[in-house]
């Protein structure tokens with residue numbers, strides 16, 4: 001069978017799960033939140049990365065129920081961590097522009113927050129532009145409605161997306177995430193200029209800067225010195241199962 005067909009059964013068969021990766025404040029070196037990252041445990045092929053199946057799910061529109069499952073799972077996981085006494089962490093959830101352009105998207109997110117009991121201020125949505133989508137009024141209405149309720153927004157892979165600058169025009173974006181391709185080769189003159197420019201732009205519009213793909217102490221120190229606010233990457237921790245997160249709460 002092909003993956004597109006298998007997507008029909010994946011939710012009901014409970015084949016999806018989330019990993020979590022810590023986000024670290026460079027000023028305090030403390031964990032302040034985590035990104036939820038989707039995984040598909042396929043019955044025959046084993047674990048499949050979202051890089052492989054999210055584009056298919058966007059084509060077939062399975063991304064709508066899958067995205068709803070992700071928001072619910074992430075919010076209820078964070079709520080249970082808060083209830084265990086691990087307070088003040090936020091959670092960052094990836095959303096596809098296909099989801100953002102559904103009329104019912106904002107309502108779905110707000111209902112899920114209410115049902116899980118998570119305060120909206122602890123939810124961050126990462127806008128990831130894997131497909132090209134003209135910025136339009138449905139998207140901006142969803143964003144503004146959620147923003148009014150206290151939900152925060154990050155532009156993922158900033159500098160590589162299609163419409164990143166349009167989002168900045170219509171809502172106050174809370175975070176810009178520097179794409180890991182710029183961090184990977186941070187010693188190149190061009191990449192350093194891009195990193196500096198994104199940090200400058202972000203701070204001018206009151207957004208925090210998150211660098212992803214931070215793998216070495218050298219990268220961490222460079223970013224901290226450039227006043228990058230938050231880092232994420234293997235240097236701190238890879239994405240891990242929720243059971244392992246509680247260990248990190250005590251350590252980070």
Ligand code: G
Nearest residue numbers: 036037038049050051054070094095096128
């Ligand atoms: O963790 P990993 O490197 O496998 O993630 C690969 C890509 O998949 C990243 O670009 C990430 O933004 C995207 N991704 C991870 N989880 C989700 C999700 O729940 N929904 C969507 N739409 N994309 C996701």
Ligand code: G
Nearest residue numbers: 037156157212213214215232233234235239
């Ligand atoms: O949404 P986005 O595609 O930016 O998601 C981040 C992706 O990068 C995830 O797939 C995650 O597994 C991966 N990732 C996280 N930390 C690192 C890292 O330090 N190095 C690399 N190469 N990838 C990372």
Ligand code: NA
Nearest residue numbers: 094126128156
């Ligand atoms: Na992301």
Ligand code: MN
Nearest residue numbers: 156157179212
């Ligand atoms: Mn990214």
